[in-house]
Amino acid sequence: MSGLARTFGLARYESHPSAGADGLVALEMAEGGRRSDYIPYTNRPLGWHTDGYYRCDGPDGLIRSVVLHCHRPAGEGGENGWLDHEIAYIRLRDADPDLIGALMHPAAMTIPADAAGPESRHRPSIGPVFAVDGAGRLAMRFSARKRNVAWRDDAKTRAAAAMLDHVLAEEPLVLRFRLDAGEGVIGNNVLHHRLAFAPAAAGTAGRLLYRLRSYDCIATGDAAP
Ligand SMILES: [Fe+2]
Numbered sequence: 001m002s003g004l005a006r007t008f009g010l011a012r013y014e015s016h017p018s019a020g021a022d023g024l025v026a027l028e029m030a031e032g033g034r035r036s037d038y039i040p041y042t043n044r045p046l047g048w049h050t051d052g053y054y055r056c057d058g059p060d061g062l063i064r065s066v067v068l069h070c071h072r073p074a075g076e077g078g079e080n081g082w083l084d085h086e087i088a089y090i091r092l093r094d095a096d097p098d099l100i101g102a103l104m105h106p107a108a109m110t111i112p113a114d115a116a117g118p119e120s121r122h123r124p125s126i127g128p129v130f131a132v133d134g135a136g137r138l139a140m141r142f143s144a145r146k147r148n149v150a151w152r153d154d155a156k157t158r159a160a161a162a163m164l165d166h167v168l169a170e171e172p173l174v175l176r177f178r179l180d181a182g183e184g185v186i187g188n189n190v191l192h193h194r195l196a197f198a199p200a201a202a203g204t205a206g207r208l209l210y211r212l213r214s215y216d217c218i219a220t221g222d223a224a225p
Pocket of ligand 1: 050
């Protein structure tokens, strides 16, 4: 997977507490333990988000791309929805450019500290939802989990968050796809979610996806290696 990712220009990979030596994280149902406290390691639905939303170290410290490979699908469920975050940006800007201004505020969205999580999450993560990097590319940091997010206490910010929820519920350009064994996704860190899936039947192996995350965007055009 990392070899494939490199051909798309991804060179800097996240070090994740659940990653193996090859940098891959196995996404499957955890049998108890701390990981089972985190929705990605359960069979519950995973709401709209961008990966790594709980960290904010400036645009260069954000997760910018994600590679997913399905090793085993669930017997039922587990479909993903995908929406290019640039489309969400356009919808909000078209509705009211001030909504974009609110979500680019450096304190637009706060993710509370997770004292039980890895050290990088022991302090709140405060930052914008939309940010533009030095190359002029749009990055997004977002989670739809109400319990996980404290929005800046400001009318425009609240309106922008509500508009984002509306776009994610109604947008016709959302791509919906259920990965089968051997299938995968490689792309920039766009908005995505996952539906619930059936746990493995007794005596069988459950849904297993491998994930790799990078601080680099997918290379395009003449810049592709
Ligand atoms: Fe994700």
